[in-house]
Amino acid sequence: xxxxxxxxxxxxxxxxxxxxxxxxxxxxxxxxxxxxxxxxxxxxxxxxxxxxxxxxxxxxxxxxxxxxxxxxxxxxxxxxxxxxxxxxxxxxxxxxxxxxxxxxxxxxxxxxxxxxxxxxxxxxxxxxxxxxxxxxxxxxxxxxxxxxxxxxxxxxxxxxxxxxxxxxxxxxxxxxxxxxxxxxxxxxxxxxxxxxxxxxxxxxxxxxxxxxxxxxx
Amino acid sequence: xxxxxxxxxxxxxxxxxxxxxxxxxxxxxxxxxxxxxxxxxxxxxxxxxxxxxxxxxxxxxxxxxxxxxxxxxxxxxxxxxxxxxxxxxxxxxxxxxxxxxxxxxxxxxxxxxxxxxxxxxxxxxxxxxxxxxxxxxxxxxxxxxxxxxxxxxxxxxxxxxxxxxxxxxxxxxxxxxxxxxxxxxxxxxxxxxxxxxxxxxxxxxxxxxxxxxxxxxxxxxxxxxxxxxxxxxxxxxxxxxxxxxxxxxxxxxxxxxxxxxxxxxxxxxxxxxxxxxxxxxxxxxxxxxxxxxxxxxx
Numbered sequence: 001x002x003x004x005x006x007x008x009x010x011x012x013x014x015x016x017x018x019x020x021x022x023x024x025x026x027x028x029x030x031x032x033x034x035x036x037x038x039x040x041x042x043x044x045x046x047x048x049x050x051x052x053x054x055x056x057x058x059x060x061x062x063x064x065x066x067x068x069x070x071x072x073x074x075x076x077x078x079x080x081x082x083x084x085x086x087x088x089x090x091x092x093x094x095x096x097x098x099x100x101x102x103x104x105x106x107x108x109x110x111x112x113x114x115x116x117x118x119x120x121x122x123x124x125x126x127x128x129x130x131x132x133x134x135x136x137x138x139x140x141x142x143x144x145x146x147x148x149x150x151x152x153x154x155x156x157x158x159x160x161x162x163x164x165x166x167x168x169x170x171x172x173x174x175x176x177x178x179x180x181x182x183x184x185x186x187x188x189x190x191x192x193x194x195x196x197x198x199x200x201x202x203x204x205x206x207x208x209x210x211x212x213x214x215x216x217x
Numbered sequence: 218x219x220x221x222x223x224x225x226x227x228x229x230x231x232x233x234x235x236x237x238x239x240x241x242x243x244x245x246x247x248x249x250x251x252x253x254x255x256x257x258x259x260x261x262x263x264x265x266x267x268x269x270x271x272x273x274x275x276x277x278x279x280x281x282x283x284x285x286x287x288x289x290x291x292x293x294x295x296x297x298x299x300x301x302x303x304x305x306x307x308x309x310x311x312x313x314x315x316x317x318x319x320x321x322x323x324x325x326x327x328x329x330x331x332x333x334x335x336x337x338x339x340x341x342x343x344x345x346x347x348x349x350x351x352x353x354x355x356x357x358x359x360x361x362x363x364x365x366x367x368x369x370x371x372x373x374x375x376x377x378x379x380x381x382x383x384x385x386x387x388x389x390x391x392x393x394x395x396x397x398x399x400x401x402x403x404x405x406x407x408x409x410x411x412x413x414x415x416x417x418x419x420x421x422x423x424x425x426x427x428x429x430x431x432x433x434x435x436x437x438x439x440x441x442x443x444x445x446x447x448x449x450x451x452x453x454x455x456x457x458x459x460x461x462x463x464x465x466x467x468x469x470x471x472x473x474x475x476x477x478x479x480x481x482x483x484x485x486x487x488x489x490x491x492x493x494x495x496x497x498x499x500x501x502x503x504x505x506x507x508x509x510x511x512x513x514x515x
Contacts, residue, residue, distance in 0.1 A: 009463055034455040036462075037251050037328050126330055126469075128260070128440070184469065186333070212466030 003028035006049065006057040008035035010126075012119050012177035013075035014056040015211040019173050020079055023207035024086055036127055058082070075115075076108045079170040091167045103163040107171035113143050114178035121185025133186070140178075140187045147175070148192035155194060160201050168205065176202045180214050234263035234433075236510035240300030242407065243311045245430035245442050246279065247295050248326035261434035263299055263510065271295075292317055292444055293324055294430060312376070312406035316414075316426050317446040325454060327443035327461035329432075334472040335511040336409040336433040337480035337503065339441055342472055343411045343429055344403055344495045346384050352467050356388045356460075359396075365492035377405035377502055379495040390425065391452040391460040393418045403495060408508055409433060417448045425449075427461070436511040437478040441465070483515040 003021070007014040007030050021028055033055050034040040042053045050057045050073045058078045060070040072078050083093035094100045117139035123129040124136065147162075154160070161168045162175065180199050182189060189196055202208070203217040210216060234240055244262055246269055252258065255273040259266070262281065269279035269288075279286040279297040286297045291311045317324050332339065342348070346365050349358025362385035370379045382401040389399045402414040402424070412428035426446035431439050443461050481487060482504045489497050504515050 009459055010466055032455050032459055034458065037248065037326060038455065038458075040455075125333065128329075128331055183473070212463045213470055215470065 001063060002061045004031060004059040004061065005029070006031045006033050006046075006055050006059075008033050008041075008055055009212060011035060011055060012122075012181060012211075013115065015177050016075050016173055017056050017058065017078050017082070018211070019177075019209060020082055020092070020170060022209040023173075023205060024082065024092070025207065026082070026086055060085075076111060076170075076174055079108075079174060083170050091165070092170050092173075094165070094169065100163055100165055100169075104169045104171045107162050107169075108174050110143065110147070111171065111174035111178065114140065114175055117143060118178040118182045118185055118187055121187055122181055123185075125185050137185065137187055140182060140185070144179070144182070144187070144189065144192050144195060147179075148195040151198050152194035155197070160198070162198075168202070172198075172202060177211070177214075184213060232264050234265075234299070234436075234510050236508060237300060238506050238508045239263060239408070239433070239510040241298065241302055242300075242409070243289065243291075243296040243298050243302050244409070245294045245296050245432050248293055248329060248442065249277070249290055249295055250293065251326065251329075252277075252295070260432070260440065261438070262297070263433055264435050265299060267297075269295060269297070292430075292446075293326060294442060294444070312410070314412070314426060314428070314446065316424065321448065321450075322446050323449060323454070323457070324444070324446045325457065327445050327458045328465070329440050329442045330462075330465060330469070331434070331438065331440050332469055332472055333438055333478070334475065335437050335479045336431040336439050337499075337511055338472060338475055338478065339429065339431050339439055340405065340409060340411045341480065341496045341499060342468055343413070344379070344405070344499065345493070346382060346401070347490075347492045348468075348471070349384060349386070352471055353464055356464065357386050358384065359387045367491065368494065370494050370498045372498070372502065377403075377495065377498055379403040379498075389415065390418055390447075390449070391456050392449045405499060405502070408503060408506065412444075420448060423448050433511055477513060479511055479513050481513040481515075483513070486513070 003026060005017055005028050035055060040046055041055050047053050056075055056078060058072045072081055080093055084095060117136045120131045120136045121133060121140060124131045124133050162171050163169050179195060200217050246260060247258065252271040254271055257268050257270050259268055261267060265281040267279060267281050271277050277288045277290060277295050279288050281299060287302060289296050292314060296311060350360050350363045366383050368379055368382040380402050384399055385396060386399045387396045389397055399415050405411045409431040412426055414424040414426055417423045417425050425448060428444040430442040430444055433439055443465060445457055445461060447457060482500050503512060
C-alpha cells in the first residue's frame with residue numbers, strides 16, 4: 001500500500017490524520033493543499049478528488065498497481081479506516097467490542113460538534129470566517145463542560161481516556177485538536193481541569209506529533 | 218480578548234482611534250489578488266468598520282462607516298488611511314522595497330491572519346531572534362544555539378535598521394538544504410510594518426525579503442499580512458506559503474498570551490536584555506513619534 005494525504009498544515013482535521021499515522025508508525029506522502037489564502041480545495045481540480053471541496057482526503061494505493069485506488073474523504077471516516085486497516089493492536093478502533101465501538105462512534109460524533117463550534121471559532125478569529133462568534137463559543141463551552149465532567153468521572157474510576165477502555169481510541173484523537181487549539185478561538189479552558197489533564201495525557205502518547213500552535217507538555 | 222460591544226460600556230480597545238500619528242498612516246487591508254471582483258469585503262481598521270473591494274473593472278475602493286477613503290496598491294496589497302496620509306510626514310508615504318521590483322522576484326501574500334494582540338507587540342515579536350530555538354525549534358533555531366550575538370541598531374531617514382544579526386538556523390527557508398548561520402537585517406519603515414532581509418540559501422549575494430504588514434483592527438486585535446519577496450526558482454508558491462504559515466502559527470499563541478496586550482513604552486516596565494536592543498530602539502522611536510494608539514505611553 002501507499003498512503004497519500006491531501007493536507008493543510010494549519011487544519012485541525014488534517015492534523016488528526018497526521019497524529020494517528022504517526023502513532024501507528026505509518027509512512028505516507030503529503031500533497032499540500034493551498035487552503036488559505038489560495039482556496040485550492042474549492043477549485044475544479046481538487047473537486048475532481050472530493051466534490052464536496054474540503055480536506056483532508058486519503059488515497060490508499062495498492063503497491064503493485066493492481067486494483068483501484070481507495071479514496072476516502074472526511075476526517076473522522078479516515079481515522080476509522082486507518083485504524084481498522086493498519087492498527088495491529090486493534091485498540092484504536094476496537095471492531096470486536098460492540099459496546100466500546102458504540103462509544104467510539106458516540107464520541108466521534110461529539111467531535112463533529114467540537115469541530116463545528118470550537119474550531120469554527122478558531123477559523124473566525126484567525127482567518128476572519130463569517131460565523132456567529134458568540135454562538136459558536138457558547139456551543140464549545142457547552143460541549144467542553146460535558147466532556148470535562150465525563151473525564152472527571154472517568155478519573156475517579158482510575159481511567160484516563162474518553163471511552164470505557166484502559167487505552168485511548170480514535171475518539172480521543174478526533175476531539176483533542178479542537179480542544180487544545182480552543183484558545184485561538186477565544187475559548188478558555190481555565191474552568192475545565194479534567195479536560196486540561198486529559199490534553200496533557202494525549203500529548204504524552206508515544207508517537208505524538210505537534211501541529212503549529214500546539215505546545216509540547 | 219477584545220470584543221465588539223454596542224452599548225454604553227464600549228471597551229477601550231474598540232473605540233475609534235483618535236491618535237493623529239496613526240490616523241495619518243497608510244494601513245494594509247488585504248491582498249488584492251484575494252479580492253473578489255465586484256464583491257464587498259468587511260474588516261476593521263483602528264476601531265472603524267471598513268468595507269472595501271475591487272470593482273469588476275479593477276478599481277480599488279474602501280470606506281469606513283460610510284465615508285469614502287483614499288486607496289493605493291503597493292506590493293500586492295490594498296492600503297488605505299483614515300486621516301490625511303500625505304500630510305508631509307515621511308512616514309505617511311508607503312515605504313519603498315526596491316528588491317520587490319526585481320524581475321525574478323516572487324512576491325506574494327503568504328497569508329493574512331488575525332491575532333488577538335496589539336500591532337506593536339506583533340512588530341516586536343518579529344524583531345526578536347531570542348525566541349527562535351524555543352518557539353521555532355528545528356526551523357529557525359535549535360538548542361543549544363541560543364545565543365543572540367550583539368548586533369547594530371540605528372535610525373536612518375526615519376526608519377529603524379538592525380544590522381549584523383547572526384543566528385544559527387537548522388532550516389532557514391523553504392529552499393534550505395541544511396543548517397546555516399543566517400545573517401539578518403531588520404528594517405522598521407512604518408510603526409506597524411517590519412521586514413527582514415536574509416541571505417538566499419542558494420545565492421548568498423542576494424537577499425530574500427520577508428515582511429509583516431500589520432493591520433490594527435482595534436488596539437488589541439490585528440490582522441497580519443505576511444509578505445514574501447523571494448529569490449527561489451524551485452519551491453512552489455504553496456511550499457513558500459506553508460513555511461511562513463507554520464512559523465507564524467507557532468508565534469501566535471505566544472503573542473496572544475503577552476500581557477499587557479498593548480505595548481508599554483516606559484523602559485522601566487519590562488526589563489530588556491542586550492538581545493532586545495531593537496525592541497528598545499523601537500519603543501523609544503514610537504515615543505518620539507508621539508504615537509499613543511495600541512501602546513501604554515511612557
